[in-house]
Amino acid sequence: MSLFLQASELARDLVAVIEGFEDTERKKAAQARALTLSIEQKTITEKLLALRQKICALLDGAADQECTDLIAVDILFEASEKLRGSFFGQERAESEEVLIKKCRAIFEKNDISDALWFRAFVILSFYFQPFELPLLKNVKDLSVNAFKAYLLFTMRQPHLMTQEDEGRYIRYYKELTSWLLDLMQKTEEGSRQNILHQAIKNKLTFGACFYVDCSTIDLIKARAAILGELVRQNPALDVLSRRKLPVRAVGRKKKLGLLSRNLKDYTDTRALYALFSGFDLRDYDIYWYSLDVVDETCRENSSFDSKISELAHKAVSLRGDAAQKAQQIIADDLDFLVIGTAYSFSAKDFDQLLALRLARVQVNLSALISGSSGLASYDYYIVSQASPEIASVYRRESTETLKTIEGPLICYERKEKVLPSKNITRAALGIPEEAVLYFSGAAVNKQMAPTLHAFLSILREVQGSYLLFAPFSPTWGGYFLALTFLARLRFVMKDFPDIDPKRIIVVHAVDPDDFERLIQLSDVCLGSFPRDGVTVAMQALHYGKPLIARAEKWLHANQDALMLRSLGQEDLIGTDNAAVAARAIRLGRDPVLRQKTAQNIAQRVEKAPFFDVKKQSSKMAALFEEMVEEKNIR
CATH class of the missing domain: 3.40.50.2000 (Glycogen Phosphorylase B;)
Structure with missing residues (x-):
C-alpha cells in the first residue's frame, strides 16, 4: 500500500475515533444531565494514542521516500487540529521531541521537499503554534497540495497560553499578513491564486485583536490591506469600490442603515434597537439589514418583532455573496450605515463587504464592535468619553474619527428577572x-x-x-x-x-x-x-x-x-x-x-x-446630528 493510502486510512480512522469520542461524551453528559466538565478529565483513550503513534511513525518514514502527491495532508490536518487541543500543555514523549527538532530544522533550512513537508506539517500541528516557526521565504516550488497545506498551517488560530504568547501572536500576524500580501500580488491567475484566496477567506482570522492586552492597531491596518487586495482582485467588488456616490436628493428624510447579526430577540440586536429606538422618525427613515445568523440563544418574540417593525422603514435579510449584499444596501442610497455586529473580524465575504463604501457616512460602534475597523470606508467610531490619557490611546488605536458619549455606551431595555430553578443549584x-x-x-x-x-x-x-x-x-x-x-x-x-x-x-x-x-x-x-x-x-x-x-x-x-x-x-x-x-x-x-x-x-x-433607553438613545440622536452638520447631509 502506498504511503498516502496508508496516511489517508490512518487519518480517517483518527477522525472517526475523535468524532465518535466526542459524540459519546455528549451522550454521557446528556444522560447524566451533567452540568459540569471535570478539570482533570482524561480526554484521550488508548486507541487515540495508538493511532497517533502510528501517524508519527508513518510521517517519520516519509522523509526517506519520494512523494508527488499530498492529498492526505488535508485529512490529517483535520484530525490533528482536534488532537492538538487535547494534548496541548501535556508532556511530550522523548521520541516526539526528536521528530519535532527534525521538523524545525526543515523550516530553518528552508529546504523544500514534498516528503519533508508532508512529515513536517502534521507533526508540528500536534504541538507547535504557527508563531513558533519562521515563515518560508520560498513556496513557489511546492506542489499545489503542499502549498495549500502550508498556507493552512500558517493560519492556524493559535492557543494563547501565556501573556508572552499575546505579543508573539501580534508580531507573527504582522509578519504573516505582510507575507500573504506579497504572495497575493505575485501569485498569477490559476489554481494557486484560488487556493490562496480561499485559504485567506476561510482561515485567516484577526479575532484575537479583541482579546490581547497590547496595542493592535498595526494588525488592524494589516487586515485592512489584505481586504483591500482581496477587493481589488475580485472584479465584482473592484467595480463597486470605484463607484462614485450619487448626488443626494434635496429635502428628503435622512436614511440611516443598521446592520446586525439577525432580527431576533438576541442580546446584540436588542442593544442596537435600544440605542436607536428614540430617533425621530419624522426626520429619519431607518433601514435594518440582517445577516440572518441565528443560533440557540436567539428567541422568537412577537413583541420585539413588533418593535423592530415600528422602528424600521424597511427590514431585510441580505442574500448572496459580498457583491450581491453590497448591491442590496447601495440600492437604498443611505446617508448613514452603522455596523452593529462583530460577526467576523477576518477576511470573509462579510469583512470584504464592510471594506466597501456603502453609504455617505459609515459608523463603527464600540459598544458592539470592540475595536477600530481599520478600514478607509469608515468615517466615525463612537466610543465612551475617557480621561485625556486613555483618549489619546483610543486615538492611536483607531483609524476613524472618534465621536464620544458620556458614560456607558451600551444600553438595554431592562427585563424581568429569571426565577430560580431546582436544577440549577x-x-x-x-x-x-x-x-x-x-x-x-x-x-x-x-x-x-x-x-x-x-x-x-x-x-x-x-x-x-x-x-x-x-x-x-x-x-x-x-x-x-x-x-x-x-x-x-x-x-x-x-x-x-x-x-x-x-x-x-x-x-x-x-x-x-x-x-x-x-x-x-x-x-x-x-x-x-x-x-x-x-x-x-x-x-x-x-x-x-x-x-x-x-x-x-x-x-x-x-x-x-x-x-x-x-x-x-x-x-x-x-x-x-x-x-x-x-x-x-x-x-x-x-x-x-x-x-x-x-x-x-x-x-x-x-x-x-x-x-435608561430613552436617555441613551437621545444622546445617540444628538451625536448623529453633529455628523449631519459635519458631513453636510441636507
Missing part, C-alpha cells in the same frame, strides 16, 4: 452553601491566561472559596473547544498547586435563562479583561451582584468599568490585574462589605444609565 454543582462563590461568565475567547491567573490568585487568598466558570454557550460550545479551555486553565493551574481542583467548576453550555440562574448563585462576579464582558456585567448588576472590573485601557475594554462608575462603585474597579484581584479578595473576606455593596448596587441599578 449549588448542590447540583458540588458547591457548599456557605462557600464564597466567584462567577466568571465571559465567553471562552475572553478567558485569557493572564485573566485566569488573576482569578486563581483570588481563589488562593480567600479560604474555602469556589470559582464557577460558564465560558460556553450554544453558540460557542463543543467538546473540543472545551478541551482547549481546560488545557489553558490547567496550564495556569500549575502556578497554583495548593488549590484543590474541586474548588474550580466549569459548566457545559447552558441556555440564557440558566446562565442567569448561575449568576444568582454567586456572591461576586468577575468581569473579564482585557476584553470586557459587557452583557455579562450588565446581567450581574441587574441581579444586584458585586462586579469587579478593570479600568479601561483599550478600546475593547471600556464598558464594564463605566457601568460601575455610573453606579458610584469606583471601589470595585482595579487599575491593573493585581488591583482587580485585591478588590475581589477584599469582598470575599468581608461578608459585611459584600452585603453592603450588593445592597448599594441593587438600589442604584434601578436608575442606571445603561437601562
